[in-house]
Amino acid sequence: MENHDRAVALRKQYQAAVEQQPKARIRNLADSLGVSELELVAAQVGDIKATPLRTPPQDIFRELGSLGRVMALTRNEHCVHERHGRYEDIRAGKSMGIVLGPDIDLRMFFTDWAHTWAVESGGRKSLQFFDRAGMPVHKVYLTPESDEAAWEDLLSRFTEPQPVWPELEALQPSSEETLAQAPDALRDEWLAMQDTHEFFGLLKRHKVERLTALRDVGADLAQQVPVETAERMLNDVAEADIPFMCFVGNHGMIQIHSGPVKKVLRTGPWFNVLEPHFNLHLNTQAIHSAWVVNKPTVDGWVTSLECFSEQGEMIVQFFGVRKPGIPELPQWRALLESYCPIPLAA
Numbered sequence: 001m002e003n004h005d006r007a008v009a010l011r012k013q014y015q016a017a018v019e020q021q022p023k024a025r026i027r028n029l030a031d032s033l034g035v036s037e038l039e040l041v042a043a044q045v046g047d048i049k050a051t052p053l054r055t056p057p058q059d060i061f062r063e064l065g066s067l068g069r070v071m072a073l074t075r076n077e078h079c080v081h082e083r084h085g086r087y088e089d090i091r092a093g094k095s096m097g098i099v100l101g102p103d104i105d106l107r108m109f110f111t112d113w114a115h116t117w118a119v120e121s122g123g124r125k126s127l128q129f130f131d132r133a134g135m136p137v138h139k140v141y142l143t144p145e146s147d148e149a150a151w152e153d154l155l156s157r158f159t160e161p162q163p164v165w166p167e168l169e170a171l172q173p174s175s176e177e178t179l180a181q182a183p184d185a186l187r188d189e190w191l192a193m194q195d196t197h198e199f200f201g202l203l204k205r206h207k208v209e210r211l212t213a214l215r216d217v218g219a220d221l222a223q224q225v226p227v228e229t230a231e232r233m234l235n236d237v238a239e240a241d242i243p244f245m246c247f248v249g250n251h252g253m254i255q256i257h258s259g260p261v262k263k264v265l266r267t268g269p270w271f272n273v274l275e276p277h278f279n280l281h282l283n284t285q286a287i288h289s290a291w292v293v294n295k296p297t298v299d300g301w302v303t304s305l306e307c308f309s310e311q312g313e314m315i316v317q318f319f320g321v322r323k324p325g326i327p328e329l330p331q332w333r334a335l336l337e338s339y340c341p342i343p344l345a346a
Contacts, residue, residue, distance in 0.1 A: 014040060050118065051159055061108070067147055069086055070146050072138070078283040079315050080248070085104040087099055105256040106254065109251065109252050113131060116128070117130070124141055125141070132168065132169050178208055181208075183206055190295070199295065214291050222292070222293045224290065242335065248317075270284075280316075292304070292336050294344045299324070306318075
């Protein structure tokens with residue numbers, strides 16, 4: 001692979017950083033070194049053995065079902081979502097995709113996906129998908145229940161025959177102008193929604209950021225609650241055995257868990273859900289604002305708890321478990337209403 005000197009330099013810098021921070025993860029070490037995680041993978045730092053795979057990433061993504069039961073990982077800066085299961089009903093188009101298995105439930109946005117690598121480290125094998133800037137979008141880890149022969153077959157078919165050092169480019173921020181205040185008409189359209197999926201289009205038509213809409217639409221439709229509400233809610237659903245949906249994403253992927261949980265545990269700044277098939281690691285110290293959001297649909301009102309960073313980015317979003325055509329769980333609705341000082345529209 002080209003850029004041998006760059007790889008050697010990164011390996012030395014990485015080793016020095018590990019000596020200073022022996023428990024730090026590769027993402028944090030990349031940040032401390034001012035490089036992308038992909039560059040550390042390409043340099044094969046530490047015990048990493050990495051193999052670049054051919055583009056486009058969608059071609060490899062469509063093959064994930066062959067690996068059997070695996071662990072899917074999607075994260076952003078402040079929240080990590082890990083779900084065990086099989087990739088089933090995979091649809092991966094040019095710009096968007098979806099996975100609709102009973103365990104692994106994903107929404108893909110491929111615009112910025114650019115690099116795929118097979119990685120072996122610490123005795124674990126994974127496929128790692130990176131964006132054009134070298135940031136990880138999604139990772140797939142083999143488990144003892146995975147099909148090793150399928151893994152080897154996938155690598156034999158997709159390994160890049162002429163690997164080169166990855167070319168990275170900065171992602172361009174959205175250039176769309178947004179309004180500082182939500183227009184009055186937004187509330188009328190909000191009340192006229194028949195499906196929660198209409199919400200993104202509503203924001204786009206009115207040129208408002210999500211937080212702007214939540215702030216201005218009225219407390220019966222969206223109201224701010226204490227940042228501690230996320231931890232309180234996770235404790236409450238675990239104790240009451242209320243099945244819920246947990247959405248965690250970044251600019252290229254949203255990963256969803258549906259079902260009940262039992263084991264929750266705090267570790268430093270992180271509040272964790274620790275189930276055999278689902279782990280969530282939420283840095284509650286990074287939550288700058290939390291909102292209970294109330295949307296009308298043809299099936300009745302749907303309520304969610306949404307947590308945002310100081311920069312206004314969505315960290316995590318929670319709903320009660322539901323399917324189209326089925327009303328929201330009354331227990332979930334009652335729980336979120338109990339956090340609200342002002343009654344929600346009903």
